[in-house]
Amino acid sequence: MTKAEEDPTQGLAAGARRRHERERRWYREGEPSMMRQVGQIGLLGWIVVAPTLLFLFVGRWLDHLAGTQIFFSAPLMMLGLAAGCWSAWRWMHRQ
Incomplete structure (x- = not known):
């Protein structure tokens, strides 16, 4: 406890x-200034988008190697989105 x-x-x-x-x-x-707030919103967006795109590109590369359609792309994109949302949540709570 x-x-x-x-x-x-x-x-x-x-x-x-x-x-x-x-x-x-x-x-x-x-x-805080308006530009600082806009910058934080932009940064928050990239915190979510960057891992999603990274995992999607890895999934597409694996699909290309394995000769599959979206077998790796779809789950890895969702995993990247979850990782990005978790990172954004942690960043917001540190601010």
């Missing part, structure tokens, strides 16, 4: 501390 599971107030206190720190940083740094 973790500390938060043993004492629910610990998780609440940690969340309150994180919120307070974010608020203090916002007061110190101010609102």
Whole structure:
């Protein structure tokens, strides 16, 4: 059992501390510029698209070698999409 599971107030206190720190940083740094927000949206898109395309190209190459149609391409593309979404989710939670 973790500390938060043993004492629910610990998780609440940690969340309150994180919120307070974010608020203090916002007061110190101010609102991010519009270009920074647009850049972050673009980066987030590429975090999802890049692994999807990479896995798709590998799948197409394997299909070419094996002489199959989309036997490798389709599952590898879905796997790349899942990896990209997971990476994007992790990146958003670090920001």
